[in-house]
Amino acid sequence: MLDNIQALLATTLFSLYERPFTVGEVLLVPLLLIMGWWGADKLAHLATFRLRKSGASADSVHLFKRIFYIIALAVLAITTLDVLNVPLTAFAFLSGAIAIGFGFGAQNIINNFISGWILMWERPIRIGDFLEVDGARGSVEAINTRSTRIRRIDGVHMLIPNSKLLENTVINWTLIDYLTRTSVRVGVAYGSDCTLVADLIRQAADEQEHILKDSKPVVIFEDFGDSALIFEVYFWVNATVERDLRLIRSELRFAIDRIFNAHKVVIAYPQRDVHIDGDLVLRREARS
Known part of the structure; x- marks a missing residue:
């Protein structure tokens, strides 16, 4: 055998x-x-x-x-x-x-393969970075041989060719650190005390724990709007993903609304004045 x-x-x-x-x-x-x-x-x-x-x-x-x-x-x-x-x-x-x-x-495959090695070697994009590509925002989960996997803020996964990340403009929100500047706009009714409004917005921003205290929030009297006096407050935060920024802005809006109500400051709403040329006659019809 x-x-x-x-x-x-x-x-x-x-x-x-x-x-x-x-x-x-x-x-x-x-x-x-x-x-x-x-x-x-x-x-x-x-x-x-x-x-x-x-x-x-x-x-x-x-x-x-x-x-x-x-x-x-x-x-x-x-x-x-x-x-x-x-x-x-x-x-x-x-x-x-x-x-x-x-x-x-396989020119495209080789291009993406070499681009993937460049991404891993030079590290302009790293695993965990928060990117904005073609209007879509998400976190990098993996850099593969052909493509990079990104999880958008809505939970959907995107597979982006590696060459596209090198050849096109990509916004990396967390390349160096997690410091991000953002802002909140609010309009108040005409006739409001502008100095008081600016102080109240600054106070609301200072009370937020997620807003950095090293760089003081800056309140700008932005414009005389059609229906409101426009104010905008700029501030710095440590944010890792877009939903963090949205939550921080939401908390600040709640605080501004609360402090405005306490000081009788009216948040404006759209208004329109209608002017009619000529005579306007109102007729009342008799009912039987």
Whole structure:
């Protein structure tokens, strides 16, 4: 039985460049690849676990994992060929033809692939950053080989090609820090005490815990509007995502409304004066 198995494994299946390949060698290839990739995957997980425990950023861990897998795949391929005694020169012509065809047929894929490596290496965009791309806002969840996955503020995931993030204008709200300046506008009725209104808005802003105290809120008398005196308060906050800004602005509006009501300041509403040229006659119809 054992002799039959050995004879079967020693049977030649095909030859490549005068090099015969037996059944045993063909069966050995997937075994080597599976075991090698399993070992590389375990080492990658162990290394990334150590990096996370040491305090490395998510981008550094992601970049290390990508480089490790590429090196592991190259070593595994060379080792497999060496075990089979296949010279690398045997694939020179074949690999050249494949490279030429691949280059012509997959320009966009190669462009996005290289762009992904540039994003991970230069880190203009990092995992966790809050971006604004083509009017859509969201947080970066992953930078993959071909595309970057972004979760919008409404929970929808977007897959954006990596080349688009390099070739187009992208607003990164958290590239350096989480400091963001925003504002709230409010209109009060004509006849209001403008100095009092500005003081009340400033007081409401100072009372908000999320508004930074290092940079004092600035209240601007913006304009004489059609129906109101327009005021706008500018302030700085530490905001990670857009919904934080919306909540902070909402809390400030609640505070302004509350303090205006306490001091009898009227928030204006649209008004229109209608002027009629000529005589206006009102007729009252008698009812039977």
